[in-house]
Amino acid sequence: MAEQAFSSLETDRADSSGLRSIAADFSSDRTAFRNVSWGKAMMWIFLLSDTFVFSSFLIAYMTARMSTTVPWPNASEVFALTIGGVTLPLILIAIMTFVLISSSGTMAMAVNFAYRRERRKTAALMLATALLGASFVGMQAFEWTKLIHEGVRPWGNPWGAAQFGSTFFMITGFHGTHVTFGVIFLLIIARKVWRGDFDQERRGFFTSRKGRYEAVEIMGLYWHFVDLVWVFIFAFFYLW
Amino acid sequence: MVDVPLGHVGTAPEADSGDIELYHPHSWVTKYVFSQDAKIIAIQYSLTALTVGLIALVLSWLMRLQLGFPGVFSFIDANAYYQFITMHGMMMVVYVLTALFLGGFGNYLIPLMIGARDMVFPYVNMLSFWVYLLAVLILVASFFTPGGPTGAGWTLYPPQAILSGTPGGQDWGIILMLVSLMVFIIGFTMGGLNYVVTVLQARARGMTLMRMPLTVWGIFTASFMALLAFPALFVGAVMMLFDRALGTSFFMPAIVEMGQVLERSGGSPLLFQHLFWFFGHPEVYIVALPAFGIVSDLISTHARRNIFGYRMMVWALLAIGALSFVVWAHHMYVSGMNPYFGFFFATTTLIIAIPTAIKVYNWVLTLWRGDIHLNVPMLFALAFIVTFVNGGLTGLFLGNVVVDVPLSDTMFVVAHFHMVMGVAPILVIFGAIYHWYPKVTGRMLNDALGKLHFWVTFLGAYAIFFPMHYLGLMGVPRRYHEIGDMAFVPASAHTLNAFITIVALIVGVVQLVFVFNLFWSLRSGKPAGGNPWRATTLEWQTPETPPPHGNWGKDMPVVYRWAYDYSVPGAADDFLPQNQPSAQPVQGTAHG
Numbered sequence: 133m134a135e136q137a138f139s140s141l142e143t144d145r146a147d148s149s150g151l152r153s154i155a156a157d158f159s160s161d162r163t164a165f166r167n168v169s170w171g172k173a174m175m176w177i178f179l180l181s182d183t184f185v186f187s188s189f190l191i192a193y194m195t196a197r198m199s200t201t202v203p204w205p206n207a208s209e210v211f212a213l214t215i216g217g218v219t220l221p222l223i224l225i226a227i228m229t230f231v232l233i234s235s236s237g238t239m240a241m242a243v244n245f246a247y248r249r250e251r252r253k254t255a256a257l258m259l260a261t262a263l264l265g266a267s268f269v270g271m272q273a274f275e276w277t278k279l280i281h282e283g284v285r286p287w288g289n290p291w292g293a294a295q296f297g298s299t300f301f302m303i304t305g306f307h308g309t310h311v312t313f314g315v316i317f318l319l320i321i322a323r324k325v326w327r328g329d330f331d332q333e334r335r336g337f338f339t340s341r342k343g344r345y346e347a348v349e350i351m352g353l354y355w356h357f358v359d360l361v362w363v364f365i366f367a368f369f370y371l372w
Numbered sequence: 373m374v375d376v377p378l379g380h381v382g383t384a385p386e387a388d389s390g391d392i393e394l395y396h397p398h399s400w401v402t403k404y405v406f407s408q409d410a411k412i413i414a415i416q417y418s419l420t421a422l423t424v425g426l427i428a429l430v431l432s433w434l435m436r437l438q439l440g441f442p443g444v445f446s447f448i449d450a451n452a453y454y455q456f457i458t459m460h461g462m463m464m465v466v467y468v469l470t471a472l473f474l475g476g477f478g479n480y481l482i483p484l485m486i487g488a489r490d491m492v493f494p495y496v497n498m499l500s501f502w503v504y505l506l507a508v509l510i511l512v513a514s515f516f517t518p519g520g521p522t523g524a525g526w527t528l529y530p531p532q533a534i535l536s537g538t539p540g541g542q543d544w545g546i547i548l549m550l551v552s553l554m555v556f557i558i559g560f561t562m563g564g565l566n567y568v569v570t571v572l573q574a575r576a577r578g579m580t581l582m583r584m585p586l587t588v589w590g591i592f593t594a595s596f597m598a599l600l601a602f603p604a605l606f607v608g609a610v611m612m613l614f615d616r617a618l619g620t621s622f623f624m625p626a627i628v629e630m631g632q633v634l635e636r637s638g639g640s641p642l643l644f645q646h647l648f649w650f651f652g653h654p655e656v657y658i659v660a661l662p663a664f665g666i667v668s669d670l671i672s673t674h675a676r677r678n679i680f681g682y683r684m685m686v687w688a689l690l691a692i693g694a695l696s697f698v699v700w701a702h703h704m705y706v707s708g709m710n711p712y713f714g715f716f717f718a719t720t721t722l723i724i725a726i727p728t729a730i731k732v733y734n735w736v737l738t739l740w741r742g743d744i745h746l747n748v749p750m751l752f753a754l755a756f757i758v759t760f761v762n763g764g765l766t767g768l769f770l771g772n773v774v775v776d777v778p779l780s781d782t783m784f785v786v787a788h789f790h791m792v793m794g795v796a797p798i799l800v801i802f803g804a805i806y807h808w809y810p811k812v813t814g815r816m817l818n819d820a821l822g823k824l825h826f827w828v829t830f831l832g833a834y835a836i837f838f839p840m841h842y843l844g845l846m847g848v849p850r851r852y853h854e855i856g857d858m859a860f861v862p863a864s865a866h867t868l869n870a871f872i873t874i875v876a877l878i879v880g881v882v883q884l885v886f887v888f889n890l891f892w893s894l895r896s897g898k899p900a901g902g903n904p905w906r907a908t909t910l911e912w913q914t915p916e917t918p919p920p921h922g923n924w925g926k927d928m929p930v931v932y933r934w935a936y937d938y939s940v941p942g943a944a945d946d947f948l949p950q951n952q953p954s955a956q957p958v959q960g961t962a963h964g
Contacts, residue, residue, distance in 0.1 A: 161580045161931070164572040170492040173569045177599065181561060184603035188650075192607060192643060196622060200638035287619035293638055298620035302610070339495040340395055 175350045179357045186361050189303050190368055196295040197372075205291035207370050210279070225370050228271045229362065232311075235264035236359045239352045246348035251325050254348060258322035261355065265315040272308050276301070300369070307365055310358045314351075321351050394922055395494055406502075408494035409921055410479045413501050415812070417475035420501075421468050424508055426887075428463040429880055431456045440873025442854045450853040451539040454523030457851065459511075461526025462549065465655065466556060467508055469797055473662040474560070474598065475504060477804060478567045478591045480812065484911035485588045487576025487929040487951075489922045491566040500566070503559030510552040519543025525851060527652070530623035530644050531636075534616040537629070546616055550609040557602045557609075567595040576910070578931035582686065583950070585909045585935040586679065589686055590665020593693045594658045600697070601654035608647035615639070645707055649700035656793050657696040661689055663800040664731055667753045669935070670803050671735055673907045674750035675742030676946060678936035680734045688727035688734075695724045705773050706780045714773040721771040725764070732761060743939065748822035749905075752803025755830045756796050763792025766841065781851065784844025787837045795833045802829070802886070809890075810904050814917050815897030821889045825882055832879035839868045906947055909935050913949050 157166050165173060197204055208221035215223065242257035283290045284297045324330065324343060333342040397403040407413060435456045438448040448456075479497070483490050491497045514521040523539035524532060524546060536542040540549075571584070571592040584592075611622040623644045624636035672679045679685060701709060701717040735757050744750065766788040770776045779785065802825070809817050844850075847860050855861055903912040915925040929951045937948035 159580055159582065161578050161583075162573075162575050164581065168573065170569055170573055173573050174493065174565045177568055177596075178561070178565055181565075181599040181603060184600050185606060188604045188607035188647060192611060192622070192647065195640060195643045195646075196638075199640045199643070201626075202638060286614060287621070287635070294621050295638055298614065298618075298622060302614060302620075306610075339493075 169344075169346055171346065171350050172353070175353050179353065182357070186307075186364070189306060190364060193299040193303060194368065196299055197293070200293040200295050202293040204293050205289065205296050207372070210291065210296075211275075211370060222370060224271060224275055225366065228268055228275075229366055231264050231271070232268050232359050232362050235261045235268070236356055238264065239355045243349045243352045246325065246330075246345045249331070249345065251328060251331065255322045255326035258318050258325065258348070258351075262315045262318040262322065265311050265318065265355075269308055269311050269315070272304060276304075303365060303369065307358070307361060310361070314355050314358055317351060318355070321347055394489055396921070406498060408490075408498045410483050410491045410494065410497060411812075411919065411923075413497055414476050414479035416501050417471055417479060417504065418477075420505055420508060421472040421476060422887075424463050424512075425468040425472075426883070427512070428460045428468060429883060431460040431463075433877060433880055435460065436873040436876045438853065440870040442856075451520070451523055453853040454525070454851075455521045455539050455545070458523050458526055458528075458549075459515075459521050462553075463511070464794065465526065465659070466553070467511065469659045469793075469801075470560070470598070470655070471504060472801060473659060473797070474567065474591060474595055475501065475563055477587075477662060477666065477808075478563070478595065480808070481587055481911060482567055482570055482591060483574075484811075484914070484919060484923060485585050485909055486571060486574070486579050487910050487924070487931060488570060488574045489924065489928075492570045492574050493566050496562045497566045500559050500563035503555060503562065507552045507556035507559060510548055510555060514540070514545050514548035514552075517544035517548065519545055522546040522549045524549075527645075527648060528612070529648075530612060530615065530641050531625070531627055534612065534624075535627075535629055547613065550613045550616070553609045554606060554613075557606045560598060560602060564595045564599045567591060568599065576929050576931050579910075579950075582683065583931060583934045585665075586668035586682070586685055586689075587662070587665040587909075589689055590662040590668075593689050594661040597654050597661070597693050597696065598658045601651045601658065603651075604647045605651035608644055608651070611647075612644065642704075642707060642709055645704050646701070649703045650697075652703065653700040654693075654696045656789075657692055659793055659797050661693060663756065663797040664689060666804045667756050667800050668731075668735065668738075669907075669909065670749050670753040670800075670807055671738050671757075672936050672938060673807075673905050674745045674747060674753065675739050676745070676938045677738055677742035678938055680737035680740075681730070682934065682936065684730055685734055688730045691727040692724060695720060695727070699724065702771055702776075705776045711773075718771055718773050722768070725768065728764060732757065732764075747806075748817070748819060748826055749803045749807035751823070751826045751830075752799045752806065755826070756799045756803065759791055759799060759833070760796040763788060763790075763796055767792060779844060781849055782844035783840045783848045783850050786850045787840035787844060790837050790840075791833075795837065799830070799833075802826070805890075807905065808911075809893070810900030810917075811911055811914075812918055813894055813897070814900055815893050815895075816900045816904060817893045817897060818889050821885055821892075825886045825889065828882040829879055832875050832882070835875040836872050836879065839872055843868060906945065908933075908937055908947050908949050910950055913951050 158164050160166075211225055212219050212221040213223050214220075238257050238261045242254050242261060245254040245257060279297075279300070284300070286298045286301050288294045289297045324334075325345075325348065327334075329343045330345045330347070333344075335342060395408045397407065397409070402408070404412060407416075434445075434448055435453060437445050438453050479491070482488075511521075519540050520543070521540055522528070522533065522545035524541065528546070528549065532538050532541070533546055534541050538546075540546050571588060575581075575584075611620075614620040615622050615624055619635070621636040621639035623641050624634070624639040625641065626637040627634050668679050668685060699717055699721045701713050702721045705714050705717075739754075766784070770779060770785065770788055806817050806822055809815075843865055846862070846865060848855060848865055855865070900917065902914065902917045905912070910929050910931070911919070913929060914920075914923060930953075931950045932953050933948060933950055935950055937943075937950075939946055940948050
């Protein structure tokens with residue numbers, strides 16, 4: 133317990149691999165996750181917490197759907213669009229999902245360019261990501277408007293269980309809020325990248341800490357998480 | 373929020389501070405009001421929580437007055453009584469205990485005990501407090517709204533919580549309560565991320581996880597649990613807010629209210645109970661684990677003995693933390709859920725007794741043959757062990773379905789949870805305040821007043837809650853505004869209730885002695901020096917007391933040993949601080 137030389141702590145860490153290296157990292161001093169910055173660790177733990185929020189929402193939705201006494205509206209009919217005389221089930225959702233998944237692609241490329249310090253390409257890709265995200269929210273607004281015109285309300289709808297509208301607005305609304313916040317932060321960080329803040333280590337307005345290109349990657353973690361959540365909402369709400 | 377003028381910002385030299393870039397305040401406002409220093413934030417959190425605690429204490433007086441002397445106080449009608457119950461419970465559990473242990477002790481002790489200069493995100497940490505304060509203000513505001521605060525009981529069960537028969541149900545009360553909880557959770561998340569990341573990634577050189585004091589382990593585990601448990605309450609609050617404000621039916625089945633069929637159908641009240649208790653049970657341990665950790669350090673320091681079975685203490689903390697997520701439905705045995713659930717949850721509940729017993733045995737074995745100093749912190753620590761064992765034993769009754777069913781909703785339940793998560797953690801909080809006050813202020817709290825405070829609080833708590841077990845076994849129900857003349861309630865129960873009320877008033881008044889002591893000792897207390905308890909942990913080794921901004925002055929501490937080297941043979945001072953390289957003791961007390 134007492135008086136262990138530091139050199140041995142360090143070598144424990146360096147010489148091992150796999151499970152052993154995880155154990156070595158956790159038994160070392162100062163940090164439990166080697167080479168993980170504070171910001172990145174915070175984002176991962178926040179996302180874990182947020183996972184519990186979305187899981188609670190989705191499990192609550194499933195419980196409501198199973199316990200309701202009235203039949204659940206048929207998703208492929210409710211979420212169908214008639215385009216040029218042809219009724220296509222889930223077409224809007226398919227496009228929205230495609231857009232959001234594509235935005236994950238542009239985000240990943242932005243992270244890559246950020247570490248190469250190509251700030252114009254990074255900023256452009258982040259801007260593209262933000263645009264895709266914004267169009268996702270726009271299409272969601274379109275979908276909400278359409279459903280509201282058709283008479284869907286949080287407290288009822290023409291086709292069946294009242295909980296359909298409640299859970300739909302609540303869960304897509306909560307996810308849409310996440311996307312919206314993501315877009316806002318994408319724009320803020322894209323501006324900083326464009327201006328070269330991270331090259332000059334300019335200090336943050338509120339936190340007065342030096343900015344680093346890692347901010348792009350941390351932003352990316354959040355963005356991929358929001359995408360992943362959408363996949364689950366898509367599967368459980370639209371495909372079930 | 374504060375505008376941080378860029379020109380005035382300086383940072384500590386890289387070599388000193390490692391990863392950290394410390395924010396240095398340059399005005400009174402950024403130093404003491406909108407402060408980013410974890411120690412100031414801790415004091416802000418603690419004072420706010422203690423103030424809320426005093427409000428909740430007065431509410432408990434009002435309840436006891438009604439129970440002890442029914443009908444004497446005409447202003448306590450049934451509605452008011454339920455409002456007092458609800459606000460007392462919610463305030464104590466969430467806004468006092470959680471905020472005080474994690475926001476108060478967490479902020480003060482984590483950076484100091486692990487050898488960091490501050491939390492990893494001081495700005496977010498500052499926001500955390502102000503958001504918490506906002507949550508408190510929203511909650512307290514409900515006292516002044518039409519209809520008053522909600523009277524739904526602290527568990528806020530729907531459908532009654534949002535119906536017109538419940539005080540605040542169709543007024544502002546329930547809305548403000550739910551909004552306040554959501555705001556609190558947002559604020560806590562900001563703080564909790566700080567506590568967890570600081571412990572994981574910002575420890576001093578030589579400070580391995582298995583050298584951390586158990587206080588830090590307890591607060592760390594509880595913070596992590598809170599980050600996973602509060603989301604369920606958040607979701608439940610959002611859904612109930614929609615039920616109340618938008619007319620959704622998440623928790624509302626088809627229901628008749630005062631002869632009128634409401635336009636609700638198909639919701640599940642049980643769903644709320646599951647969401648609430650998925651938060652609510654871990655919450656018990658979110659409060660208990662920091663108390664476990666702190667009490668381990670108090671006992672070890674004041675018995676001058678290394679903690680028995682340190683590694684097992686850590687694993688027991690983690691095991692309790694993990695198990696507490698799979699026991700929630702033991703609060704719902706009589707809710708009408710599937711009886712097979714009861715079997716599963718009774719089993720997991722009783723398994724928790726194993727790691728908990730490990731901890732209790734280890735505390736007792738730490739005391740065994742120790743050099744026990746019966747000073748005020750130690751008295752509170754000893755009282756905690758006794759009280760926690762008492763409360764834990766009645767937990768065995770309530771954890772078993774067959775025994776729980778007849779005891780459900782009686783005063784026995786009230787007695788159980790007040791012993792185990794009311795009195796026990798509060799005793800630790802008091803002990804901890806007496807223990808760390810000298811570090812925070814540089815002066816000792818008055819010993820005589822402290823002992824008076826301890827004995828009246830400790831004996832009084834038993835005089836209050838022991839008879840409640842008896843009342844409960846007789847079948848006296850809880851949450852009744854007036855028991856009246858029920859055949860199975862003998863006259864002696866009323867006498868007992870009056871006795872409990874009088875003791876509660878006395879214990880309440882003695883808390884004012886404690887408050888007086890806090891303020892009086894600030895100026896007139898005995899100067900404490902840097903390490904009055906001759907303790908090993910890093911916070912007692914700071915170059916100045918109270919620790920300055922940045923905690924450590926020029927040189928960061930380096931840790932060479934675990935936190936429990938007490939009564940070391942051959943050491944002149946009988947203890948070795950964590951930052952002392954060899955067994956050769958330094959001259960005199962390290963930093964007088």
